[in-house]
Amino acid sequence: MIAVDTNIVVRLLTKDDVVQFQQSLKLFQEPDVFICDTVILEVEWVLRFAYKFPPDQICQAFRKLFGLSNVYLSNANLIAQVLDWHQAGLDFADAFHLAQSQHCSELYTFDNKFLLKAQKLTKCELKQP
Helix, strand or coil: CEECCHHHHHHHHHCCCHHHHHHHHHHCCCCCEEECHHHHHHHHHHHHHCCCCCHHHHHHHHHHHHCCCCEEECCHHHHHHHHHHHHCCCCHHHHHHHHHCCCCCEEECCCHHHHHHHCCCCCCEEECC
């Protein structure tokens, strides 16, 4: 199994550099490719800020990529939840934080938007300190 960095995934999804896209595509033809959570989080940020991808386009690109039979994630069910929540309007990073905190009774934040949008999504209650 190989692992890939953010720039490999970004080149694959954006095709903005022909040579690097071809190199990235070749890597994804390996038998098994692992994409870690931190790479997923960083790719979303790059696609949103540098490439101006809207949430639906980011989620669609991720679902296609993560649906490849040779692509492995640390927790595919958790990432699917993150994508669902993000597509429903929750910030991607906030969705990631909440999904990874579901085993906790409470998640504290000063972010009012996060508090409002995440209400009743999970048993982990969002609160302000």
